[in-house]
Amino acid sequence: MSLIIHNTGMLVQTREDGALFTAGKEMAVLPVIENGWLLIEDGIIAGYGPAETMPGFSSAVAKLDAGGGYLFPAFCDPHTHLVYAGSREKEYTDKIRGLSYEEIAKRGGGILNSAKLLHETSEDELFRQSMERVNEIISFGTGAVEIKSGYGLTTEDELKMLRVIRRIKESSPLTVRSTFLGAHAVPAEYRHDRNGYVDLIVNEMIPAVAAERLADYIDVFCDRGFFTVEETARILEAGVRHGMRPKIHANELDYSGGIQTGVRYGALSVDHLEFTGDDEIAALLGSGTMPTLLPGAAFFLGMTDPPARKMINAGLPLAMASDYNPGSSPSGNMKLVVSLGCIRLRLLPEEAINAVTINAAYAMGLAETHGSITVGKKANLFITNKMPSYEFLPYAYGSNLVDTVLLNGEVVFSRQSAGGGPQQCWQ
Ligand code: NIG
Numbered sequence: 001m002s003l004i005i006h007n008t009g010m011l012v013q014t015r016e017d018g019a020l021f022t023a024g025k026e027m028a029v030l031p032v033i034e035n036g037w038l039l040i041e042d043g044i045i046a047g048y049g050p051a052e053t054m055p056g057f058s059s060a061v062a063k064l065d066a067g068g069g070y071l072f073p074a075f076c077d078p079h080t081h082l083v084y085a086g087s088r089e090k091e092y093t094d095k096i097r098g099l100s101y102e103e104i105a106k107r108g109g110g111i112l113n114s115a116k117l118l119h120e121t122s123e124d125e126l127f128r129q130s131m132e133r134v135n136e137i138i139s140f141g142t143g144a145v146e147i148k149s150g151y152g153l154t155t156e157d158e159l160k161m162l163r164v165i166r167r168i169k170e171s172s173p174l175t176v177r178s179t180f181l182g183a184h185a186v187p188a189e190y191r192h193d194r195n196g197y198v199d200l201i202v203n204e205m206i207p208a209v210a211a212e213r214l215a216d217y218i219d220v221f222c223d224r225g226f227f228t229v230e231e232t233a234r235i236l237e238a239g240v241r242h243g244m245r246p247k248i249h250a251n252e253l254d255y256s257g258g259i260q261t262g263v264r265y266g267a268l269s270v271d272h273l274e275f276t277g278d279d280e281i282a283a284l285l286g287s288g289t290m291p292t293l294l295p296g297a298a299f300f301l302g303m304t305d306p307p308a309r310k311m312i313n314a315g316l317p318l319a320m321a322s323d324y325n326p327g328s329s330p331s332g333n334m335k336l337v338v339s340l341g342c343i344r345l346r347l348l349p350e351e352a353i354n355a356v357t358i359n360a361a362y363a364m365g366l367a368e369t370h371g372s373i374t375v376g377k378k379a380n381l382f383i384t385n386k387m388p389s390y391e392f393l394p395y396a397y398g399s400n401l402v403d404t405v406l407l408n409g410e411v412v413f414s415r416q417s418a419g420g421g422p423q424q425c426w427q
């Protein structure tokens with residue numbers, strides 16, 4: 001099956017340079033082709049170029065008129081917790097009244113509150129609630145997503161979450177990567193026996209997760225009040241022994257040593273990084289670990305932003321993710337993340353777009369197949385409304401500009417189909 005997309009205003013993020021990510025000054029370079037066409041064969045990008053090079057195609061090739069809209073590679077979202085039960089807007093109100101994220105957590109709110117809700121929710125119901133979020137992020141232009149466990153905190157409930165992630169992988173057109181995050185918080189019953197909980201993770205949870213091959217990656221919330229560097233090291237070692245590469249939460253609440261620990265264990269990414277200084281930057285340089293920022297979380301919690309400019313100026317790459325979760329970032333809208341990257345982190349639009357496409361693909365182990373318009377990569381793409389420039393995408397921060405989404409070469413969402421109403425097309 002072949003499809004040609006024509007009459008685009010621009011093809012954005014076209015690369016044949018073999019780059020797996022962009023770093024430092026290169027992050028400000030965003031390759032584009034004006035008025036381009038793109039050919040898809042069997043779900044893969046087979047060719048593209050400027051309008052004057054468009055080949056004459058037979059009637060066997062379906063045509064999709066982009067109407068002057070811009071064609072982007074679908075967003076990659078390399079850090080989410082979108083499998084969760086219920087919601088936590090009461091805590092949101094408590095925060096408005098002045099309680100901090102850590103104070104709410106200490107009172108049994110936060111992650112432990114979500115763990116309680118998840119325990120009371122059946123696997124089928126959890127899948128149903130999560131699929132609503134999956135369909136929502138597809139309509140926002142996301143084509144690949146990493147999803148974590150971490151609201152189970154018992155072996156049984158962690159497995160329940162990871163099985164739901166596997167069902168999402170099997171039943172949606174998204175590319176999904178899964179991460180085991182048993183070390184998201186210490187459950188109340190282990191408050192006076194932290195070692196006991198780490199033992200449970202190492203001796204029972206990790207082997208059980210590995211036996212069912214439920215996780216690609218292992219995560220630990222390595223931060224003040226959550227897991228120490230020593231605890232993190234023990235858990236990562238066990239994960240690595242069972243074939244799970246680290247991809248961890250670090251330095252959201254303090255200079256926790258999490259970044260250095262992640263790098264030491266060969267983490268694919270270290271995420272959050274609000275507290276990043278010269279030592280952390282030195283550890284990351286040349287490490288192969290992708291620093292991943294979650295501007296939606298700092299924005300929603302009203303917390304410190306990471307020093308993104310300083311990190312890029314030092315030569316680092318940066319990825320960005322939504323952190324979609326019920327406590328610190330109840331949104332999976334990656335276009336908004338691009339805007340927040342520009343507005344709050346002072347990224348240039350080119351840097352922000354690189355951070356959510358090619359660099360984000362790297363941060364979830366998909367650099368070879370996702371994150372750019374490249375011949376041979378998966379045809380995961382979105383078409384925008386007509387726009388004057390690509391800078392308009394982050395600039396128009398409240399407008400939904402994503403019009404049509406194609407995953408695996410097929411239209412899975414269109415705002416213009418069927419009588420003008422939004423349509424999910426893939427079920
Ligand atoms: O990435 N920082 C730790 N975990 C999540 C928040 C989880 C929650 O509050 O439910 C995060 O922000």
Ligand code: FE
Nearest residue numbers: 079081249323
């Ligand atoms: Fe997170």
